Structures are given as C-alpha cells and as structure tokens.
Amino acid sequence: MSQTQSVAAQPTSIAKALAIAVCATALLAACAPANDAASPAADAEVPAIAPTSTAADDVAPEPAAPVSDAASGTVGGDGSQIVLDTLGETDLGSANLAGELACSFSEDDQPPLLYAMGVVGSQDPAQGIVKVAGYVEPVRAPGGFDGMTQNPTFTGQGKTIRIEETGEAIGGGESPPRPATLTYLRADGASRTIEGRWQCGP
Numbered sequence: 001m002s003q004t005q006s007v008a009a010q011p012t013s014i015a016k017a018l019a020i021a022v023c024a025t026a027l028l029a030a031c032a033p034a035n036d037a038a039s040p041a042a043d044a045e046v047p048a049i050a051p052t053s054t055a056a057d058d059v060a061p062e063p064a065a066p067v068s069d070a071a072s073g074t075v076g077g078d079g080s081q082i083v084l085d086t087l088g089e090t091d092l093g094s095a096n097l098a099g100e101l102a103c104s105f106s107e108d109d110q111p112p113l114l115y116a117m118g119v120v121g122s123q124d125p126a127q128g129i130v131k132v133a134g135y136v137e138p139v140r141a142p143g144g145f146d147g148m149t150q151n152p153t154f155t156g157q158g159k160t161i162r163i164e165e166t167g168e169a170i171g172g173g174e175s176p177p178r179p180a181t182l183t184y185l186r187a188d189g190a191s192r193t194i195e196g197r198w199q200c201g202p
Contacts, residue, residue: 077189080190095136099144
C-alpha cells in the first residue's frame with residue numbers, strides 16, 4: 001500500500017473507533033442501576049400525624065344527675081337505697097327505751113318505721129329506734145316527749161330524720177294520728193321521703 005492510501009485510511013479507522021466507544025458508553029449507561037439518591041425510597045417510613053381534637057371533643061361532659069331509685073324513692077348519694085323496715089315487737093322490747101309517753105311514724109296501718117319515747121316536761125332527749133336495712137339503730141330528738149309533738153328532728157350515726165305534719169288529726173280520741181312525712185337524710189347526701197302518719201300519746 002502506498003503512503004497516500006495509508007493516510008487516507010486513517011480518518012475511517014478513527015471514525016469507527018469513535019462509533020464503538022459511543023456504543024459502549026450507551027450500553028454501560030443502560031445497564032447501570034438507577035440513582036436512588038435522586039428520589040425517596042418507596043418504603044421509607046412516614047412520620048405519624050397526631051390526631052387533632054374536634055369541636056365535639058372539646059365540649060366538657062355534663063355533670064351527672066342525682067342518682068335515684070324509683071322503687072325505694074332514694075335520691076342522690078352513692079346510689080345505694082335507703083331501706084327502712086318496720087319494727088316488730090322484739091325490736092321494741094329489746095330497745096329498752098326510757099320515757100313516759102311514745103310517738104311513732106307508720107305507713108297506713110303498718111307497724112312503725114320509727115318509735116321513740118320521752119319524759120313530759122323534760123329537756124332530756126327523747127330516745128328512739130329505726131330499722132335500717134335489717135339493723136335496729138338508735139336515734140334521739142331534743143326536748144323530751146314535748147319536743148316530739150311538733151315536727152321533731154331525730155339524729156343518729158350518719159343520719160338525720162325529720163318528721164313534718166301535713167294535715168289535721170285523723171279521727172278522735174286522746175292521741176289521734178296526723179298525716180305526716182318522714183324524711184331520712186343520709187350522711188352521703190342521699191334522701192328518702194315517706195308519706196304516713198305521726199302519732200303521739202299514751
């Protein structure tokens with residue numbers, strides 16, 4: 001080959017070499033892994049968003065209404081009933097109440113729910129008993145027998161009992177009963193009112 005032909009062939013060889021280099025670069029670029037740094041990972045943890053309160057959540061709860069028991073008439077307190085049982089002859093005999101004359105509260109013609117005795121003209125408290133949920137408990141009222149004849153208030157451990165006459169005497173005789181209410185007030189705020197009759201005398 002002459003020197004002229006050799007010089008003419010050099011540009012063609014260079015062009016081929018450049019073409020092969022470009023193809024190789026393109027192939028390497030296609031096979032290389034994608035750059036993860038350019039975009040966040042698909043499984044990256046997403047920070048939790050704290051729940052926001054709504055208008056309904058911000059409303060303060062209403063105060064609880066007084067607890068009442070329709071069967072017993074108990075209102076308020078811890079929800080337990082005030083149960084007053086009638087007093088039997090054994091209860092009255094075991095109490096050994098001192099006094100001259102007695103007063104009692106009863107529902108209709110039932111045995112008494114409260115029974116007390118006191119001395120006429122004495123300032124010593126009248127002594128009485130009630131039966132609360134099966135247990136006989138002592139109560140007292142100031143002013144002896146005379147203090148019991150007009151809307152007396154009896155007190156005992158954890159309790160206050162108020163008697164209030166609500167009408168005229170029923171019938172005649174020396175000690176006729178009068179319509180009245182007995183209101184039992186317990187130390188925890190519970191109360192119960194019972195309609196009945198209050199009777200004082202021999």
